[in-house]
Structure formats: C-alpha cells, structure tokens
Amino acid sequence: MHELSVCQALLDQVRDTAQAHQADGVGMITVRIGPLSGVEPDLLQQAFTIARNGPLTSSATLNIERAPVRIRCRDCEQENDARSNRLLCSHCSSYRVDLISGDEMLLARVELHRAESSQNSPDPERKPSHV
Amino acid sequence: MCETCGCSIPDHKHPTPADHHTVEVLEGLMSANDRAAAHNREHFNRTGVLVINLMSSPGAGKTRLLEETARALDGKCSIAVIEGDLETENDAERLRRHGIPAHQITTGNACHLDAHQLHHALHEFPLEHEGQATDILFVENVGNLVCPAAFDLGQHLNVVLLSTTEGDDKPAKYPVMFRAADLVVISKADLLPLLDDFSIEHAGNSLRGLGVETPTLTTCAGKTVDINAWVEWLTDQLDQHRNNTQQKAATTAAR
Numbered sequence: 353m354h355e356l357s358v359c360q361a362l363l364d365q366v367r368d369t370a371q372a373h374q375a376d377g378v379g380m381i382t383v384r385i386g387p388l389s390g391v392e393p394d395l396l397q398q399a400f401t402i403a404r405n406g407p408l409t410s411s412a413t414l415n416i417e418r419a420p421v422r423i424r425c426r427d428c429e430q431e432n433d434a435r436s437n438r439l440l441c442s443h444c445s446s447y448r449v450d451l452i453s454g455d456e457m458l459l460a461r462v463e464l465h466r467a468e469s470s471q472n473s474p475d476p477e478r479k480p481s482h483v
Numbered sequence: 484m485c486e487t488c489g490c491s492i493p494d495h496k497h498p499t500p501a502d503h504h505t506v507e508v509l510e511g512l513m514s515a516n517d518r519a520a521a522h523n524r525e526h527f528n529r530t531g532v533l534v535i536n537l538m539s540s541p542g543a544g545k546t547r548l549l550e551e552t553a554r555a556l557d558g559k560c561s562i563a564v565i566e567g568d569l570e571t572e573n574d575a576e577r578l579r580r581h582g583i584p585a586h587q588i589t590t591g592n593a594c595h596l597d598a599h600q601l602h603h604a605l606h607e608f609p610l611e612h613e614g615q616a617t618d619i620l621f622v623e624n625v626g627n628l629v630c631p632a633a634f635d636l637g638q639h640l641n642v643v644l645l646s647t648t649e650g651d652d653k654p655a656k657y658p659v660m661f662r663a664a665d666l667v668v669i670s671k672a673d674l675l676p677l678l679d680d681f682s683i684e685h686a687g688n689s690l691r692g693l694g695v696e697t698p699t700l701t702t703c704a705g706k707t708v709d710i711n712a713w714v715e716w717l718t719d720q721l722d723q724h725r726n727n728t729q730q731k732a733a734t735t736a737a738r
Contacts, residue, residue: 438655
C-alpha cells in the first residue's frame with residue numbers, strides 16, 4: 353500500500369501549483385493512471401480522502417482517468433491493446449514490444465478557485481506552469 | 484446582504500464561474516522522488532560506484548545471496564549494503580558478521596524505500612570504508628513484490644529475486660515489479676529436484692509474457708553454493724559501468 357505516499361506527493365504538487373497561481377482553493381484534480389504504474393486507482397481514491405485534509409485541498413475531489421495498456425511490436429510494427437501481464441504482439445506473438453501507454457502516473461489538470469478580492473490584482477506576468 | 488442568495492451573512496459571496504479555472508500540469512506524480520533519485524545517481528556517478536537495487540518477496544534469499552557474494556568477490560572488489568526493513572537491525576548485523584559494511588534503514592510501516600530515505604542513509608553511511616572505495620553498493624529493498632517497483636532510488640540496475648519455492652508464475656502475478664528488472668535471479672535452485680511445481684522454462688515464459696527481454700540466471704546459496712553465473716554477471720556489469728563512467732568523464736573533459 354504505497355498509494356498514501358503517492359497521494360501525499362500528488363497533493364504537494366497540487367498545492368505548489370495552487371500557490372503559483374495564487375489560488376485560494378482547489379476543486380477537481382485529474383490524474384492519469386495506467387495499470388502498469390503500480391498504483392491501484394481505488395486505493396489512491398481512498399488514500400485521497402485522508403491525505404486531502406490540509407491547506408487548499410480540503411474540499412478537493414480526485415478524478416482518475418485510466419490509461420489503457422497499449423504496445424507496439426518491434427518486429428511487425430503493429431500496435432495493439434494488451435493485458436498488464438500479457439504484453440505480446442497480437443499479430444505475430446512477439447515479446448519484443450514497446451509499451452506506448454499503460455505505465456502513466458501523471459497529474460494532468462487542477463481546477464483552481466480564487467476569491468474575487470484576490471482576482472482584482474492579477475499578475476499579467478504569471479503564466480501557467482507547464483512542466 | 485448577499486445579492487445572490489439573499490442571506491444576511493456579512494460579506495457572503497458566491498464564486499462566479501470566472502473564479503474557477505483549470506490549469507494543465509502534466510507532471511509525473513513521482514517527480515519529487517525522481518528528483519531526489521537523480522541527485523543520488525549523480526552522487527553515485529561521481530564516486531564511480533555501481534548501485535544495484537535488490538528486490539524480492541520476503542524470504543527469497545537476498546541477504547543470504549549477498550553473504551555468499553561478498554565471499555566470492557573477496558579480494559576482487561569491495562561491496563557495501565544498505566538494508567531496508569520495517570523493523571530490526573538483523574540483516575545489517577548478519578552482513579557485518581561477514582565483514583560487509585552495512586547500514587540499516589528501518590522504515591517503520593512503510594512498505595518500500597524511497598529516494599529521500601536512501602539520500603539520508605548516504606549521509607550516515609559513506610561509500611568509503613577504511614580507505615577503500617566501494618565498487619558495488621547493494622540496496623536490499625524491503626521484501627515486497629509490489630511497492631518498491633514504483634520508487635526510483637537512483638540505482639543503476641534493478642535485480643529481482645524469484646525463489647523456486649514461490650511458484651514459476653510470479654512474473655505474471657506481479658508484472659510491474661518484473662518489468663522493472665534488469666536481471667531476474669532464480670534463487671534456491673538447489674531445491675528444484677524436490678519441487679514439482681516450479682519449472683525454469685515456465686518462469687522464463689511468464690517473464691517473456693510481460694514483453695521484456697530480461698535475462699535470467701539461477702543461484703543456490705544454501706548448503707550447496709553455486710553463484711558463478713551471478714558473480715560473472717556482476718563483474719561484467721561493473722566493467723561496463725566503469726567503461727561508461729570513463730567515457731562520460733572523457734567526453735566532459737573534451738568539452
């Protein structure tokens with residue numbers, strides 16, 4: 353059960369993003385998780401209800417987008433969906449494959465809330481932090 | 484009075500849709516750990532040590548293999564071990580009795596080591612012992628086939644032990660861990676004649692099913708000891724690592 357550690361790291365990132373945008377609160381947090389990331393979405397969701405308590409995120413919600421497992425064959429160059437423990441080319445049965453989706457563990461989007469008073473003086477220099 | 488809901492709470496305001504906006508981040512959830520791991524790796528590369536993260540389920544024989552490894556490499560290269568366990572100093576003490584410099588990290592209830600823990604351990608456990616630089620540092624991770632796979636420590640190589648008493652379908656059951664391996668060591672191979680449910684061929688097929696070309700080798704480190712293939716793999720990796728380090732140093736110097 354390392355999902356609580358992962359969730360705490362997620363919330364640290366979310367709070368950093370919120371502070372960089374001078375937000376007062378956080379709404380929906382969207383993450384993208386693949387089955388081969390080693391993170392179990394249901395456990396992450398449970399850990400989130402514990403870990404969100406704290407500044408900025410106490411009323412945040414977690415939206416988990418599940419990434420499919422997809423591979424590309426190095427022998428026949430075909431692409432196909434696969435099961436997590438059966439990553440073989442469905443065209444030529446080769447095990448010489450590259451994973452093109454399925455091990456993601458990404459913070460995709462954060463919805464930020466700002467009270468009107470702090471919106472009166474927006475900083476035009478501040479850009480969203482694409483990392 | 485609030486103009487929207489008409490309540491009498493002073494200064495009550497409802498956020499307008501303009502107060503909500505969504506920002507794209509697209510950053511890995513492990514980025515803090517990954518930064519610490521990159522820092523550890525830089526440190527290892529500066530000192531030239533080869534770092535191997537040893538993972539398996541509890542009781543697969545990691546500590547025993549390291550005891551025999553130290554014996555086999557004695558006089559050829561120096562090894563040191565950082566141990567991760569939930570509790571006790573037992574494994575570090577076992578290794579010290581064999582003359583292996585060892586440091587224990589007790590994780591409490593955490594089921595894995597992370598890059599920050601390793602970083603702290605390196606402050607207390609130098610990579611030079613009695614004037615002798617460490618050639619290979621093993622990080623013996625917490626016995627667990629799930630969580631350690633998700634945390635980069637800054638190691639150069641991942642080795643996963645699969646003992647013959649565990650069943651040959653372990654790779655299919657724990658795909659994340661076995662996909663992370665650079666080498667799978669089938670340990671306790673001397674028990675094979677006594678077991679009717681473990682075939683090296685099946686274990687290999689189960690591993691190939693994960694779409695990887697990871698090599699496997701067998702060891703026994705019990706009453707019968709045969710770790711020649713493992714020792715050969717280690718010395719090859721150390722040579723390769725030294726060549727890479729020298730090449731990088733030469734490229735940097737040439738700039």
